Every structure is written in C-alpha cells, then in structure tokens.
Amino acid sequence: MVPVVLDNLVTGNRFALRYGPFHEGSIADVSLVGRIVAEYRIESAILFAGHAYVGESTVHPRKYFSNNVSGSLGFLEALLDTGVRKLVFSSSCSIYGGSSQSPNNENCPMDPLSPYAETKLFLEKVLRWYDSAYAFRSVCLRYFNASGADPEGELGELHDPETHLIPLAIYAALGGTPLQIFGSDYPTPDGTAIRDYVHVSDLAAAHVLALKKLLTGSPSDRINLGSGAGSSALEVVRMVERVSGRSVPLQLGPRREGDASVLIADAAKAHRILAWTPRYSTLECIVGTAWRWHIKDRPV
Numbered sequence: 001m002v003p004v005v006l007d008n009l010v011t012g013n014r015f016a017l018r019y020g021p022f023h024e025g026s027i028a029d030v031s032l033v034g035r036i037v038a039e040y041r042i043e044s045a046i047l048f049a050g051h052a053y054v055g056e057s058t059v060h061p062r063k064y065f066s067n068n069v070s071g072s073l074g075f076l077e078a079l080l081d082t083g084v085r086k087l088v089f090s091s092s093c094s095i096y097g098g099s100s101q102s103p104n105n106e107n108c109p110m111d112p113l114s115p116y117a118e119t120k121l122f123l124e125k126v127l128r129w130y131d132s133a134y135a136f137r138s139v140c141l142r143y144f145n146a147s148g149a150d151p152e153g154e155l156g157e158l159h160d161p162e163t164h165l166i167p168l169a170i171y172a173a174l175g176g177t178p179l180q181i182f183g184s185d186y187p188t189p190d191g192t193a194i195r196d197y198v199h200v201s202d203l204a205a206a207h208v209l210a211l212k213k214l215l216t217g218s219p220s221d222r223i224n225l226g227s228g229a230g231s232s233a234l235e236v237v238r239m240v241e242r243v244s245g246r247s248v249p250l251q252l253g254p255r256r257e258g259d260a261s262v263l264i265a266d267a268a269k270a271h272r273i274l275a276w277t278p279r280y281s282t283l284e285c286i287v288g289t290a291w292r293w294h295i296k297d298r299p300v
Contacts, residue, residue, distance in 0.1 A: 028071040033078035044086035057116035068119035091140040105266035114258030139210040144196035144226035148286040149293035156293030173246040183255035192233035196226040199280035209274040226265020227281035
C-alpha cells in the first residue's frame with residue numbers, strides 16, 4: 001500500500017512527508033477529495049485530521065466543532081459519493097473522560113470532559129449510523145497518549161504550540177521554560193494525573209493492521225490502543241531526568257479543565273482482533289526515542 005496524503009499543513013509539518021504523493025488542501029473540500037480518489041483509485045482511507053488540544057477546545061469550542069465535526073463530515077460525504085466504504089478513524093481515549101473504571105475497556109461508559117472529546121465521540125456515532133445505512137465500514141482506534149519518536153531518528157514531535165508532557169519536559173531539561181504540571185491534587189499516589197503512554201510506531205503498526213482487517217472483509221469495530229500501564233506526570237519527569245542525565249525544572253499549577261485523573265487502556269481487544277502487541281511502549285523506550293530525536297539537528 002502506498003499512501004496518498006491530503007493535509008492543509010495548518011498544524012502539520014512538511015518535513016514529515018516522506019512517502020507517496022502529497023496534496024495540500026482541506027479534507028472538507030469535497031471536489032478535491034473526489035479528484036484524489038478518482039486519480040489514485042482509492043479504496044480506503046485513514047482519517048487523522050483534526051485539532052487536538054484539549055485545553056484550547058474548552059476555550060474555543062466553535063473552532064473544534066467546525067473543524068473536527070463539519071470538516072470530517074465533508075470528507076465522509078466525498079468518500080461516500082466516490083464509492084469508498086472503508087475508513088480507519090483516529091479516535092481518542094478522552095471519550096471515556098471521568099469514567100470511574102480503570103483500566104478502560106471499549107464498553108466503559110463515555111463521559112467526554114471537553115469539546116475535543118465530544119468531537120471524537122460524535123464522529124464515532126456518525127460512523128455507526130453510516131455503517132448501518134450505507135455499509136460504510138470503519139475501525140475507530142481510541143488512542144491513549146501518543147508519544148515518542150521514530151526509533152531510527154527520522155521523525156518526532158514538533159508542535160506549535162507544544163502541549164505534550166514529554167517534549168515539554170525535554171525542553172525544560174535542555175534549558176528551556178520550566179515545565180508546568182497541571183494539577184498536583186488528583187487522587188493518585190503522587191497527586192499528578194496518570195496516563196497510558198503508547199509509542200507512535202506501535203500506533204502506526206495498529207493502523208496498518210486495522211486497514212488490512214477492513215480490506216479483507218472484517219466488520220466495523222472500536223478498539224483501544226494503549227500499553228496497559230499508567231505513568232504519572234511526575235514519573236514521566238523522573239524518566240526524562242534518568243534518560244537525559246539532566247534535571248527538569250518544574251512548577252506545579254492548578255488542574256486544567258477537561259483533564260481526567262487517570263486514563264489507562266485495557267488493550268486486550270487490540271491483541272485479540274488485530275494481533276497487535278506494542279513493541280516500543282515502555283516509558284523508558286518512549287522517553288529515550290523522544291530524547292534522541294530532540295537533541296539531534298532539527299528538521300527545517
């Protein structure tokens with residue numbers, strides 16, 4: 001499979017475009033999507049596009065519903081109109097929100113705590129109805145905390161603004177702004193929020209497996225992607241210090257609206273349905289690959 005990439009590069013990085021043809025534009029541009037499908041005889045798609053800052057979404061929900069919902073609906077319309085009926089969708093563990101169950105399996109109650117999470121859950125519901133009405137089959141992959149960098153050092157996290165804990169901790173270790181930790185009064189052993197960190201290379205492998213399942217006739221599904229282990233924000237900081245050999249200056253601040261105290265994956269279904277087993281998702285490996293990428297020459 002050779003990927004054909006459509007991205008407006010609003011938050012994407014051109015240096016990350018390594019494989020296959022690239023078209024710059026919006027997924028909501030129905031005519032553009034239609035032309036791409038026809039030109040390359042597209043049979044299936046992966047929908048990654050979307051704004052993804054939880055905190056920002058609580059301040060600017062209009063931006064998130066317009067882009068993540070309206071834009072995605074336009075993309076789905078174009079796929080339907082051109083006969084494409086197979087999609088892998090990048091969903092999120094944030095749809096579980098403040099669920100009291102941990103680890104979270106796919107049948108846990110949904111309790112979105114932010115507009116961002118609401119957009120992900122809404123698209124999952126849309127895809128369920130599209131399957132029922134149009135035989136549009138999809139696999140919704142519910143990421144837990146995507147993190148780390150390419151083990152070979154080619155690609156890594158480079159956001160503007162950066163909001164992810166691991167790169168921010170690395171920046172602080174390298175002499176940048178002290179790390180701000182949001183919330184030190186959660187009901188967790190050290191008071192900071194606990195998350196399940198899963199390596200981007202393991203996530204990429206799961207997408208390929210999910211797409212192959214759809215192409216061989218498997219039904220629609222919703223699947224967690226996580227390591228099954230939780231690490232607190234302070235545990236991540238200590239690992240960055242261990243890997244880098246540097247101290248991480250930090251400040252403890254108030255909780256951020258929309259954040260849950262604990263989110264850990266029950267990934268048994270991914271193992272069972274996709275035969276997926278994470279290879280790089282120990283915290284030491286995740287932080288190690290991120291550190292090596294951040295200290296090398298940056299792409300421009």
